[in-house]
Amino acid sequence: MKEYYLITGASSGLGTALAIELAKKNKNLILTGRNFQRLQLLKEQIRNVDVELFQADLRDETQCLNLISFIESKGIIVGFFNNAGLGYYKTFGEGDWGNLREVIDVNISSFTHMMFLVIQHMKKHRRPSRLVSIASMTSFLPLPHFAVYSASKLYVKRLHNIVEVELRGTPIRLHSVYPGGMHTGFMKASNQTLSEKASKTLMAPEVVARDMILSIERGKKVIVPGFENKLLKLISSFFTESFLTKVIGKVTSNFIRSST
Numbered sequence: 001m002k003e004y005y006l007i008t009g010a011s012s013g014l015g016t017a018l019a020i021e022l023a024k025k026n027k028n029l030i031l032t033g034r035n036f037q038r039l040q041l042l043k044e045q046i047r048n049v050d051v052e053l054f055q056a057d058l059r060d061e062t063q064c065l066n067l068i069s070f071i072e073s074k075g076i077i078v079g080f081f082n083n084a085g086l087g088y089y090k091t092f093g094e095g096d097w098g099n100l101r102e103v104i105d106v107n108i109s110s111f112t113h114m115m116f117l118v119i120q121h122m123k124k125h126r127r128p129s130r131l132v133s134i135a136s137m138t139s140f141l142p143l144p145h146f147a148v149y150s151a152s153k154l155y156v157k158r159l160h161n162i163v164e165v166e167l168r169g170t171p172i173r174l175h176s177v178y179p180g181g182m183h184t185g186f187m188k189a190s191n192q193t194l195s196e197k198a199s200k201t202l203m204a205p206e207v208v209a210r211d212m213i214l215s216i217e218r219g220k221k222v223i224v225p226g227f228e229n230k231l232l233k234l235i236s237s238f239f240t241e242s243f244l245t246k247v248i249g250k251v252t253s254n255f256i257r258s259s260t
């Protein structure tokens with residue numbers, strides 16, 4: 001059985017960087033996203049491993065099931081990066097409900113469905129496997145005007161941590177990742193405009209991907225890429241959520257605004 005690593009949201013940003021990094025480690029890849037053209041361009045860059053593409057909108061449960069059937073027709077998944085996600089930066093109660101609905105659908109429903117399906121698949125083949133959940137620094141730091149996104153990533157953290165305990169003693173190892181701001185399509189897709197100064201603090205997805213893979217190889221269960229993010233996580237643990245929300249709201253109002 002051929003072994004593959006599956007990445008959702010591989011058509012852009014962190015997912016693309018992860019694909020390139022995993023290929024350097026000679027891992028065969030199954031890459032998915034809605035934008036097939038971008039997936040094809042990525043595939044053309046990777047020559048040393050087997051790369052399979054599957055176009056899917058993960059909000060559609062049938063497409064998720066079709067993705068699993070596709071995987072099982074090719075081989076088995078021994079690594080899963082549950083990465084697809086998006087946000088919508090706007091004061092809660094303003095803007096379009098449809099945008100928030102999409103955040104909930106992708107970050108919560110599709111995320112959970114894919115995790116469920118891949119764990120079933122991994123339990124069936126029983127080979128040593130890794131499952132990686134991409135959360136966010138907003139799982140620790142509540143970000144005003146990004147309430148639904150922050151809550152969705154808190155959900156990811158809680159779900160991941162419980163499943164991690166449930167799966168102890170099986171060949172499936174779980175890792176959760178909490179990136180801070182990165183230079184990807186995320187800011188634009190999330191209706192955020194950053195000041196020039198703030199843009200300079202964003203991490204390159206390639207650096208985050210390298211850090212993640214190294215940390216996973218070392219067996220780290222909780223991965224916070226970047227020194228500043230590690231420090232912020234530590235500092236945040238000393239304060240109440242309501243205090244953090246107030247302070248973060250004040251600070252970020254100087255450098256983030258909603259684009260529309």
Ligand SMILES: NC(=O)c1ccc[n+]([C@@H]2O[C@H](COP(=O)([O-])OP(=O)(O)OC[C@H]3O[C@@H](n4cnc5c(N)ncnc54)[C@H](OP(=O)(O)O)[C@@H]3O)[C@@H](O)[C@H]2O)c1
Nearest residue numbers: 009011012013014033034035058084085181182184185186
């Ligand atoms: N960038 C940041 O500042 C930041 C910080 C913390 C955490 N994160 C998290 O990191 C992960 C990757 O984000 P990124 O920064 O790489 O953002 P990105 O460049 O916008 O990439 C998001 C990916 O999600 C996929 N996606 C969105 N909706 C989808 C859907 N309905 N079905 C299938 N795929 C869908 C997109 O693919 P298609 O458009 O082709 O479908 C795209 O490949 C996300 O979970 C995000 O929440 C990002």
